[in-house]
Amino acid sequence: MTTQNDETHETQTISMNFDLPHAPAKVWRCLTEPALLAKWLMATDLVPVVGNAFTFKAAAGPSWDGTVNCEIQEVEVEKRIRYSWGGGGLAGTVVTWTLTPTENGGTLLHLEHSGFRQDKGQARFFEGAKYGWQLMGGQRLFATLAELS
Amino acid sequence: MLSVHSQDAVFRALADPSRRAVFEQLTRGESAVNDLTARFSISQPAVSQHLAALRKAGLVLERREGRHVYYRVEPKGLRPLVDWLTHYQAFWTDRMERLQALLKEMDE
Numbered sequence: 351m352t353t354q355n356d357e358t359h360e361t362q363t364i365s366m367n368f369d370l371p372h373a374p375a376k377v378w379r380c381l382t383e384p385a386l387l388a389k390w391l392m393a394t395d396l397v398p399v400v401g402n403a404f405t406f407k408a409a410a411g412p413s414w415d416g417t418v419n420c421e422i423q424e425v426e427v428e429k430r431i432r433y434s435w436g437g438g439g440l441a442g443t444v445v446t447w448t449l450t451p452t453e454n455g456g457t458l459l460h461l462e463h464s465g466f467r468q469d470k471g472q473a474r475f476f477e478g479a480k481y482g483w484q485l486m487g488g489q490r491l492f493a494t495l496a497e498l499s
Numbered sequence: 500m501l502s503v504h505s506q507d508a509v510f511r512a513l514a515d516p517s518r519r520a521v522f523e524q525l526t527r528g529e530s531a532v533n534d535l536t537a538r539f540s541i542s543q544p545a546v547s548q549h550l551a552a553l554r555k556a557g558l559v560l561e562r563r564e565g566r567h568v569y570y571r572v573e574p575k576g577l578r579p580l581v582d583w584l585t586h587y588q589a590f591w592t593d594r595m596e597r598l599q600a601l602l603k604e605m606d607e
Contacts, residue, residue, distance in 0.1 A: 376605065380601060391597075391598070463591065466583055466587075
């Protein structure tokens with residue numbers, strides 16, 4: 351994970367690398383075909399075309415409807431796909447997948463999820479808390495935390 | 500920097516319903532072990548054990564006054580649960596494992 355500056359705000363980025371023994375064409379399918387995406391990420395209506403607005407859908411819960419709103423920003427077939435990622439109180443983040451072929455016929459897959467703002471505004475703080483509690487199923491506890499604020 | 504590990508520790512500490520009840524009670528104000536024991540139908544050693552676990556996870560602070568020990572919530576301890584970055588780090592780690600399993604499955 352790294353921290354970087356953009357023009358106006360300090361933001362944080364999640365950065366992960368995976369050395370996969372699978373060809374880029376196959377990895378690309380898993381990143382762009384809804385039927386395959388549903389198997390490992392979430393149900394989606396993604397179409398890998400710049401400007402396509404689509405959603406990822408997770409199970410809905412009491413504090414988040416489970417929808418992630420996205421828009422494709424860049425597509426370079428079998429090399430790179432980038433889309434905006436927002437929902438559940440999170441806004442302005444971007445997910446970028448970069449595929450680089452390796453010598454043994456595999457793929458170096460790089461994931462970057464950028465744009466996490468560092469401001470700790472109260473509203474955002476509790477949006478995050480709600481999401482956390484939803485993961486845990488602890489709604490009552492969230493209510494008491496809200497009282498603490 | 501927050502780690503997935505610290506998030507796990509907090510989740511684990513709060514996974515137990517009676518421990519969570521003790522923590523919730525403390526969010527209403529500082530309490531001594533006796534106050535907590537009186538309020539819940541669990542033994543004093545059990546309450547002490549819950550408090551120790553919550554303290555270890557960074558969720559509760561203690562204050563000694565004479566023979567008494569008082570416990571209160573450490574709000575900063577909840578930070579690992581409210582940080583988007585931490586959520587998504589855990590999320591992507593989990594999903595990448597699934598992706599790798601799927602890629603392998605596609606070969607079969």
